[in-house]
Amino acid sequence: xxxxxxxxxxxxxxxxxxxxxxxxxxxxxxxxxxxxxxxxxxxxxxxxxxxxxxxxxxxxxxxxxxxxxxxxxxxxxxxxxxxxxxxxxxxxxxxxxxxxxxxxxxxxxxxxxxxxxxxxxxxxxxxxxxxxxxxxxxxxxxxxxxxxxxxxxxxxxxxxxxxxxxxxxxxxxxxxxxxxxxxxxxxxxxxxxxxxxxxxxxxxxxxxxxxxxxxxxxxxxxxxxxxxxxxxxxxxxxxxxxxxxxxxxxxxxxxxxxxxxxxxxxxxxxxxxxxxxxxxxxxxxxxxxxxxxxxxxxxxxxxxxxxxxxxxxxxxxxxxxxxxxxxxxxxxxxxxxxxxxxxxxxxxxxxxxxxxxxxxxxxxxxxxxxxxxxxxxxxxxxxxxxxxxxxxxxxxxxxxxxxxxxxxxxxxxxxxxxxxxxxxxxxxxxxxxxxxxxxxxxxxxxxxxxxxxxxxxxxxxxxxxxxxxxxxxxxxxxxxxxxxxxxxxxxxxxxxxxxxxxxxxxxxxxxxxxxxxxxxxxxxxxxxxxxxx
Numbered sequence: 001x002x003x004x005x006x007x008x009x010x011x012x013x014x015x016x017x018x019x020x021x022x023x024x025x026x027x028x029x030x031x032x033x034x035x036x037x038x039x040x041x042x043x044x045x046x047x048x049x050x051x052x053x054x055x056x057x058x059x060x061x062x063x064x065x066x067x068x069x070x071x072x073x074x075x076x077x078x079x080x081x082x083x084x085x086x087x088x089x090x091x092x093x094x095x096x097x098x099x100x101x102x103x104x105x106x107x108x109x110x111x112x113x114x115x116x117x118x119x120x121x122x123x124x125x126x127x128x129x130x131x132x133x134x135x136x137x138x139x140x141x142x143x144x145x146x147x148x149x150x151x152x153x154x155x156x157x158x159x160x161x162x163x164x165x166x167x168x169x170x171x172x173x174x175x176x177x178x179x180x181x182x183x184x185x186x187x188x189x190x191x192x193x194x195x196x197x198x199x200x201x202x203x204x205x206x207x208x209x210x211x212x213x214x215x216x217x218x219x220x221x222x223x224x225x226x227x228x229x230x231x232x233x234x235x236x237x238x239x240x241x242x243x244x245x246x247x248x249x250x251x252x253x254x255x256x257x258x259x260x261x262x263x264x265x266x267x268x269x270x271x272x273x274x275x276x277x278x279x280x281x282x283x284x285x286x287x288x289x290x291x292x293x294x295x296x297x298x299x300x301x302x303x304x305x306x307x308x309x310x311x312x313x314x315x316x317x318x319x320x321x322x323x324x325x326x327x328x329x330x331x332x333x334x335x336x337x338x339x340x341x342x343x344x345x346x347x348x349x350x351x352x353x354x355x356x357x358x359x360x361x362x363x364x365x366x367x368x369x370x371x372x373x374x375x376x377x378x379x380x381x382x383x384x385x386x387x388x389x390x391x392x393x394x395x396x397x398x399x400x401x402x403x404x405x406x407x408x409x410x411x412x413x414x415x416x417x418x419x420x421x422x423x424x425x426x427x428x429x430x431x432x433x434x435x436x437x438x439x440x441x442x443x444x445x446x447x448x449x450x451x452x453x454x455x456x457x458x459x460x461x462x463x464x465x466x467x468x469x470x471x472x473x474x475x476x477x478x479x480x481x482x483x484x485x486x487x488x489x490x491x492x493x494x495x496x497x498x499x500x501x502x503x504x505x506x507x508x509x510x511x512x513x514x515x516x517x518x519x520x521x522x523x524x525x526x527x528x529x530x531x532x533x
Contacts, residue, residue, distance in 0.1 A: 002244040003030040003212070005528070006232050007252055008219050008261070011085020012197045012514050013501045014252030016125065016521030019143070019201035021528060022211040029211050030243055031202075032234050034218035034257075035081035038198050043088045045325070046189050047333045052089040053078040054368060059089060062256060062402055064467075069388070069410035071462045077405060078469060079254060083215065084198030086254070087514055090469065091337025092187045092194060094146050096122055096175045097509030097516055098352050108506050110477050110487045112523075121522040122175075122515065125200075129190060137176045143200040144518060145190035149339055151332070153361040155305045155377045155438070156340040160184070160359075162435035166428055168344055179510065180353050182342040188514065189336070192329025197518060214243075220399040222249060222265040222497065224281055229497040235399070247532055248496050252521065255471035255503040259288040259392050260403045262475070262484075267494065276397045282493045286482035288392040288403075290473040292508040294356075295409050296382040297419055297461045299426040300363045302374055302440040308332060308362035309371040338380070343511070346421035355422040356511055357381050358468070363443070376443055379429070381422035382468055384510040387412040392474050405471075410462065419465070420457045427451055470513045475503035488527050489520075500524040 007018045010033035018031040040058060042048030052058040054076070062077040080086035099115035106114035123139030130148040163182040164170055171181025188195045205211055216237045223231040223242060231244040251258045263273050268287035270280035311332060312318055325333035340359030345352075363376035390408035395401055410416050423445070430439055441447070444464065449456040475484040475491075484491060485504055491497045502517050509516050 001030065001241065002246060003028040004245070004247045005250065006030045006032065006243050006245040007250045008032050008232055009034075009085065009252035009254065009257060009501065010083050010198065010202070010213070011080060011252060011254060011501065012087045012517035013521030013524075014250075015084065015197040015201040016518050017250055017252060017500060017525045017528075018211060018213075019205045020522065020525035022205055022208050025208075025210055027210065027247070027532070031211065031213045032217040032219065032232065032243065033083055033213070033215050035083070036215050038083040038088050038196065040082070043082065043084070043196070044194050044199075045333055046092055046187070046192070046194050047335050048194070049089055049091055049337060058082045060256070060402070062405060064405040064407055067407055067409055069408060069462065070465065073463070075407070075467050077256070077467055077471065079256060083202060083213070084196035086469070087188065087197040087518075088194070090514055091512075092189050093336055093338060093358075093512045094175070094186045094188050094515050095511030096519070097511050098179050099177070100352050101507065101509045105477070105506055109479050110506065112487055113477070118519055118523065121519045121526075125518050125522050130186075135173075135176050138173075143204065144188060144197070145195040145200070147187050147189050149184040149187060149336065151335050151339065153307070153339060155303055155307055155361050155435075156184075156359050158305070158435040158438060159377070159379065159429065160340050162432040163342055163429050165432040168342065171343070174341070174343055175515075179343045180345070182340070182344075185336060185338055185341050187336045189334070192325065192334045218399065219253070219261050220264070222261065222267075224265070224494065228495040245496065248498060248528065250524070250528070251497070251499045252501045254501050255291065255474045256392055256403065256405065258499050258501055258503045259474040260394065262287045262491075262499075263394050264397065264399055267491070273394065276394055278394075278397050284484055284491075284493060286476060286484045288474050289389070289482060290476045290506075291390040291392055291405075291407065291471060292386060292388075292473040292505075293390075293407055293409075294382045294384070294468045294470045294508070295386070295419065295465050296358065296380045296468040297423050297465045299379045299381070299423055299445065300376050300443040301379065301430055302376045302443050303438050304440055305375065305438050307375045307377055308335070309373070310375045312371065313373065343384070344425060346418055346425065353510065354384050354418055355381055355425065356384055357426070379426040380468070381419070381426050383415060383418040383422065385508060386415045388415050389473070407467070409465070416458055417454075419461050420454050423457050423461065424451060468512075470502075470508065472502040472505040472508045472513060475499045476506045477504045478506050488531070489524050498524060498528070
């Protein structure tokens with residue numbers, strides 16, 4: 001098989017790239033996806049992430065290596081393995097990040113990646129479904145439907161009101177010109193259905209004669225001839241097949257998959273991959289390094305207000321919820337992973353927020369165990385820009401084997417202190433009305449750890465915090481010795497190959513990463529078309 005372009009990975013970025021490259025009819029495009037079609041009905045029901053995460057038919061089901069920052073715990077790292085990638089199994093939360101994030105990328109030498117440069121691509125992707133935009137930062141006719149939270153829960157409303165009473169301001173649109181403040185999440189959903197990257201970009205493109213979507217096609221390695229990537233060797237339904245690219249191959253397999261494929265192909269730290277019996281064709285030491293993620297601590301408060309915990313605690317209630325969804329596309333089954341949010345500063349002297357809240361009208365000690373038997377809400381908090389970085393390493397030279405994931409959480413004093421301060425902010429807000437009167441007790445960390453016990457709070461965070469699913473940075477963009485791609489996302493030292501997904505981020509963005517991933521897909525597709533002219 002031969003095409004002009006071969007895109008590996010039909011996730012948030014890959015779907016956008018394949019659609020944009022094929023829409024004008026000039027190029028033939030193959031889109032390879034290791035997983036299957038997005039036929040599972042739970043993919044399209046917003047609350048379905050409870051069913052698709054941890055499901056091997058839709059999730060890679062990665063596990064991290066034991067992490068010293070978490071007192072030796074290993075975490076599950078869900079990543080989408082289906083058309084739409086992680087946008088088909090995520091919590092539907094749409095966050096662009098701060099303008100300063102992208103200005104920093106530009107300051108690091110990445111021409112074309114400032115906020116003013118990337119905003120047009122955010123807008124091109126987006127079809128805002130809420131009230132008319134309050135400024136010119138929103139898009140209104142893109143393929144990706146973005147909607148305001150429509151499901152309301154009293155406990156979340158009271159949290160927002162109490163945060164304002166605690167001195168934090170409201171934010172009408174955190175995706176506009178200023179992120180700071182408290183409010184409600186925006187979602188990649190429309191009329192009660194998930195709007196994944198596959199729904200947005202592939203559904204309108206499926207019948208194009210110049211686009212071939214190949215599922216159950218896992219990349220084994222890249223094929224290089226005379227310093228140029230010419231093909232992808234993919235295992236398609238159990239058979240190794242070389243898929244040739246006359247112009248370019250684009251890796252869009254995410255912060256785990258993209259560096260893994262590069263290293264399996266001999267592109268990476270030469271000494272490390274040669275130890276596994278892989279012939280290094282390009283010594284690129286930054287491949288797999290610079291891994292960043294958002295770690296969430298999860299304070300939980302018992303409440304006498306109704307929450308999802310008790311709204312779904314028997315079969316009769318669940319049946320009524322299902323009937324409401326079937327009849328109206330409304331109710332708890334339209335719920336995203338969180339309803340309320342806040343982007344706040346732990347220190348007023350900071351230029352921009354450094355923590356983010358995800359306010360959830362439910363609670364669980366371990367999400368896979370199901371909700372608690374009592375009514376409670378979770379005030380999940382994370383540090384927006386962690387200093388700590390980890391790495392992805394191959395365990396073997398077999399493409400079937402998952403790599404070793406070393407997050408290296410909480411490795412710096414700043415990361416530790418910021419997370420502790422975020423937990424203290426969660427406790428502070430809970431002491432303000434109108435929420436205070438409805439809190440029965442703090443379930444976690446609990447009264448045995450005092451508000452000012454920073455050592456105790458940190459230890460609780462090490463023992464209980466989990467990922468919020470934002471791995472980035474492992475094929476970072478730049479020109480230094482650890483950079484993997486240049487500002488046009490071309491892999492340094494080899495021709496015919498780009499990487500386009502969250503792995504190219506030199507620094508993680510301030511918030512959930514699905515929106516930036518789609519923006520990256522939009523932007524690189526235009527670069528590719530320009531370079532092919």
